Amino acid sequence: xxxxxxxxxxxxxxxxxxxxxxxxxxxxxxxxxxxxxxxxxxxxxxxxxxxxxxxxxxxxxxxxxxxxxxxxxxxxxxxxxxxxxxxxxxxxxxxxxxxxxxxxxxxxxxxxxx
Amino acid sequence: xxxxxxxxxxxxxxxxxxxxxxxxxxxxxxxxxxxxxxxxxxxxxxxxxxxxxxxxxxxxxxxxxxxxxxxxxxxxxxxxxxxxxxxxxxxxxxxxxxxxxxxxxxxxxxxxxxxxxxxxxxxxxxxxxxxxxxxxxxxxxxxx
Numbered sequence: 701x702x703x704x705x706x707x708x709x710x711x712x713x714x715x716x717x718x719x720x721x722x723x724x725x726x727x728x729x730x731x732x733x734x735x736x737x738x739x740x741x742x743x744x745x746x747x748x749x750x751x752x753x754x755x756x757x758x759x760x761x762x763x764x765x766x767x768x769x770x771x772x773x774x775x776x777x778x779x780x781x782x783x784x785x786x787x788x789x790x791x792x793x794x795x796x797x798x799x800x801x802x803x804x805x806x807x808x809x810x811x812x813x814x
Numbered sequence: 815x816x817x818x819x820x821x822x823x824x825x826x827x828x829x830x831x832x833x834x835x836x837x838x839x840x841x842x843x844x845x846x847x848x849x850x851x852x853x854x855x856x857x858x859x860x861x862x863x864x865x866x867x868x869x870x871x872x873x874x875x876x877x878x879x880x881x882x883x884x885x886x887x888x889x890x891x892x893x894x895x896x897x898x899x900x901x902x903x904x905x906x907x908x909x910x911x912x913x914x915x916x917x918x919x920x921x922x923x924x925x926x927x928x929x930x931x932x933x934x935x936x937x938x939x940x941x942x943x944x945x946x947x948x949x950x951x952x953x954x955x956x957x958x
Contacts, residue, residue, distance in 0.1 A: 802832035807840055811842065
């Protein structure tokens with residue numbers, strides 16, 4: 701797994717947590733979830749954005765509170781992480797979203813032979 | 815440079831790429847290889863980009879897509895960095911500035927890196943940036 705793929709993994713994990721959390725009835729706020737797993741609200745915010753690389757025991761606690769299993773929160777290898785770029789992308793440096801978009805656009809435009 | 819790449823069966827496409835992206839190498843499923851070059855970049859950088867991306871192909875680096883940003887192109891080799899990126903840079907530098915040709919130009923006299931006008935005229939001869947030339951000279955131990 702390269703740097704881009706592992707970043708996307710955490711983004712995907714965060715997306716899943718947010719999706720499940722916000723669908724909870726009664727509504728489960730980020731703050732409430734944070735206090736239930738005994739971490740700060742900021743940490744939850746960052747975990748949901750994939751900015752903070754969630755630790756295993758924290759993820760375990762989050763899954764417990766959400767009433768799901770850990771495997772519901774982690775994409776399996778056999779199911780590719782929704783990659784915005786081809787999976788075997790190699791980039792010397794992390795691309796900022798704007799750059800990534802321009803690369804995607806380029807590939808989309810030049811995928812087929814003119 | 816473009817012709818060399820085309821002889822290798824690579825399509826060269828000039829397009830506007832955002833930010834620092836200087837170029838990319840894209841392998842399609844049917845074996846088609848496309849090099850995308852940021853057309854906003856200066857001429858010498860475009861040449862280096864094509865040579866660098868060609869390096870990824872010739873060195874048989876695995877991957878469907880290589881995206882390269884400006885900064886990495888001129889990273890000094892002693893810096894840690896991706897092995898494949900360094901290899902592609904070295905490939906590009908060797909292709910654009912063959913050692914014998916530089917030796918010939920210098921006439922066995924190492925060049926003073928402070929001598930900006932000399933560097934500029936040599937860079938013009940090889941149609942590369944002064945920066946790329948400087949790194950090449952340092953790597954070849956031809957500078958003082």
